[in-house]
Amino acid sequence: MEFTQDWGAVDLIPIHPLSTAVSLEKCGNIANDIACQLVDKIDGFSCFLFGSADEEKKSLVDRRKEIGWFRGHSSVDYESGTSDLGSKCKRFGITGIGASYYVMNCNVTIKTQDLAVGRRIAKAIRGTSPGGLKGVQAMAFPHRGNIEVACNVESYQTTAEAKCKVGQ
Numbered sequence: 001m002e003f004t005q006d007w008g009a010v011d012l013i014p015i016h017p018l019s020t021a022v023s024l025e026k027c028g029n030i031a032n033d034i035a036c037q038l039v040d041k042i043d044g045f046s047c048f049l050f051g052s053a054d055e056e057k058k059s060l061v062d063r064r065k066e067i068g069w070f071r072g073h074s075s076v077d078y079e080s081g082t083s084d085l086g087s088k089c090k091r092f093g094i095t096g097i098g099a100s101y102y103v104m105n106c107n108v109t110i111k112t113q114d115l116a117v118g119r120r121i122a123k124a125i126r127g128t129s130p131g132g133l134k135g136v137q138a139m140a141f142p143h144r145g146n147i148e149v150a151c152n153v154e155s156y157q158t159t160a161e162a163k164c165k166v167g168q
Contacts, residue, residue: 014060015053015099027099028052035097039086046086050098054084060096060103061137061152067094104153109146118147125151 013034015027031053038045048067050060058066086094110118118140126132137152 010095011093012060013095013097014051014103016102017099018102024052024099024101028054031097031099035085038095038097044086045095046093047084047095047097049084050096051100053098060098060100063096063098101154106151106153108149108151109143110149112147113142113145115140115142115147118149122149122151125149 013031015031015034017024017027028051031049031051035047035049035053038047048063049055050058050063054063110121112118122138122140123129124132125136126138127134127136135154137154138149140147140149142148
């Protein structure tokens with residue numbers, strides 16, 4: 001594969017185990033291999049690791065909070081220690097590479113321009129809120145003249161012995 005200077009941006013490369021035959025640890029190793037290859041082949045590429053690819057096993061949300069992702073890309077300090085690998089180049093941004101159980105995205109646009117309404121909805125359904133939905137991460141933001149509530153719905157394990165059941 002040949003890389004040129006005219007490519008787009010990659011925001012996220014998640015690796016998920018899709019059967020019980022593949023461990024989350026194996027997916028973390030694959031994610032690390034991908035990260036190293038991209039850093040080696042693309043000048044200016046930088047990434048942060050999450051989930052089983054991260055030494056501390058921090059979630060994607062936690063890693064994005066650390067680098068200021070949710071405050072907007074203009075507030076991410078690309079020149080400091082925000083990336084785990086690569087050259088920290090603002091022009092190309094930063095890519096999250098990691099391994100976790102499968103995450104489904106569900107975004108809902110609500111017909112209002114009131115961001116506070118969207119934020120109240122996101123907070124009410126978020127898994128970390130009292131009465132929220134387990135495994136749901138949610139945030140609200142302006143989108144095309146309305147408000148969008150963006151949700152990630154994670155697979156989660158209820159016991160240490162639980163296995164990934166996707167595809168069974």
